[in-house]
Amino acid sequence: MNTHNIINFLREKGLKVTSQRLAICSFILSRKDHPTAEQIFQELRDEYPTISLGTIYKTLHLLKDLRLIQELGFNNGSIRYDPDMELHVNMICSKCGKIYDYKTKNVKNLWDAILSELNVKPVGQRIDVYYECDDCKNINST
Amino acid sequence: MNTHNIINFLREKGLKVTSQRLAICSFILSRKDHPTAEQIFQELRDEYPTISLGTIYKTLHLLKDLRLIQELGFNNGSIRYDPDMELHVNMICSKCGKIYDYKTKNVKNLWDAILSELNVKPVGQRIDVYYECDDCKNINST
DNA sequence: TTACTATTTGATAATGGTTATTAATGAATC
DNA sequence: GATTCATTAATAACCATTATCAAATAGTAA
Ligand SMILES: [Mn+2]
Ligand SMILES: [Mn+2]
Ligand SMILES: [Zn+2]
Ligand SMILES: [Zn+2]
Numbered sequence: 001m002n003t004h005n006i007i008n009f010l011r012e013k014g015l016k017v018t019s020q021r022l023a024i025c026s027f028i029l030s031r032k033d034h035p036t037a038e039q040i041f042q043e044l045r046d047e048y049p050t051i052s053l054g055t056i057y058k059t060l061h062l063l064k065d066l067r068l069i070q071e072l073g074f075n076n077g078s079i080r081y082d083p084d085m086e087l088h089v090n091m092i093c094s095k096c097g098k099i100y101d102y103k104t105k106n107v108k109n110l111w112d113a114i115l116s117e118l119n120v121k122p123v124g125q126r127i128d129v130y131y132e133c134d135d136c137k138n139i140n141s142t
Numbered sequence: 143m144n145t146h147n148i149i150n151f152l153r154e155k156g157l158k159v160t161s162q163r164l165a166i167c168s169f170i171l172s173r174k175d176h177p178t179a180e181q182i183f184q185e186l187r188d189e190y191p192t193i194s195l196g197t198i199y200k201t202l203h204l205l206k207d208l209r210l211i212q213e214l215g216f217n218n219g220s221i222r223y224d225p226d227m228e229l230h231v232n233m234i235c236s237k238c239g240k241i242y243d244y245k246t247k248n249v250k251n252l253w254d255a256i257l258s259e260l261n262v263k264p265v266g267q268r269i270d271v272y273y274e275c276d277d278c279k280n281i282n283s284t
Numbered sequence: 285t286t287a288c289t290a291t292t293t294g295a296t297a298a299t300g301g302t303t304a305t306t307a308a309t310g311a312a313t314c
Numbered sequence: 315g316a317t318t319c320a321t322t323a324a325t326a327a328c329c330a331t332t333a334t335c336a337a338a339t340a341g342t343a344a
Contacts, residue, residue, distance in 0.1 A: 071217035124272040
């Protein structure tokens with residue numbers, strides 16, 4: 001979703017297009033690494049020195065309500081934001097916390113099979129695989 | 143895991159068997175509803191009026207380190223505790239938050255297929271399905 | 285362009301769940 | 315029963331998130 005699309009989307013919803021809002025939306029909608037609110041705040045401060053953490057949170061909640069992003073709560077209490085709303089597997093390093101998304105036709109087929117067995121119509125899902133990433137593996141083996 | 147097993151397990155690990163510890167372990171290891179620390183605290187206060195929330199947390203962390211329970215962080219910031227360490231699907235009502243575990247041979251087969259495609263050796267996983275439970279469905283339809 | 289208005293922002297305070305601290309307690313051992 | 319050291323309970327500290335509200339501003343219309 002590019003800047004133009006975001007502007008149109010906000011306007012359609014009757015929301016004002018502020019520079020902060022645009023920056024936060026562009027940022028999170030393009031990121032693949034599931035950042036926290038604090039991380040977004042820190043990265044945007046360079047370009048928007050007066051931006052407030054409260055605005056980050058408000059915008060993230062807005063995007064969540066508009067179903068453009070999802071929140072992922074973790075067991076250390078942190079909440080990370082994921083702009084991929086489609087079915088996918090979050091590959092999470094149990095050591096460093098890095099995440100990447102994994103999505104193939106096979107995952108979808110297998111997931112549909114589980115759902116038909118469960119016999120429910122889900123309104124959402126979350127699939128995490130915790131593993132040790134290559135970087136962390138290499139550190140351990142040195 | 144019954145009381146006797148828990149006592150032996152704690153002794154094997156060189157941990158003292160206190161009445162509080164035993165109560166907390168028995169409670170969480172037998173519950174299927176993924177309670178929060180606060181819920182455990184409230185339910186144990188009847189029988190143990192002086193029990194402290196700090197002790198609840200310490201014991202839960204202990205059980206987590208001993209790999210007898212897992213923490214599940216949610217996107218409202220709450221953390222719930224699950225004594226089922228085997229592969230299973232958490233069926234979570236998106237309205238009322240109730241959870242039950244779903245586990246079948248088929249789920250395992252399907253998951254193994256996904257893992258072999260991913261080509262990683264996971265150290266853990268989490269599978270959530272969000273849906274509307276029967277109770278919440280009925281409330282809406284009245 | 286200017287004036288108007290409702291929304292949004294930023295600064296700050298408040299909230300609430302989790303963790304840290306520490307003196308008192310009590311389980312395990314002899 | 316005495317000793318020892320892990321554990322507990324009470325309390326304070328911490329910190330991420332939310333609430334508050336006056337100031338700023340986007341959108342709209344004169
Ligand atoms: Mn993801
Ligand atoms: Mn479960
Ligand atoms: Zn890693
Ligand atoms: Zn429900």
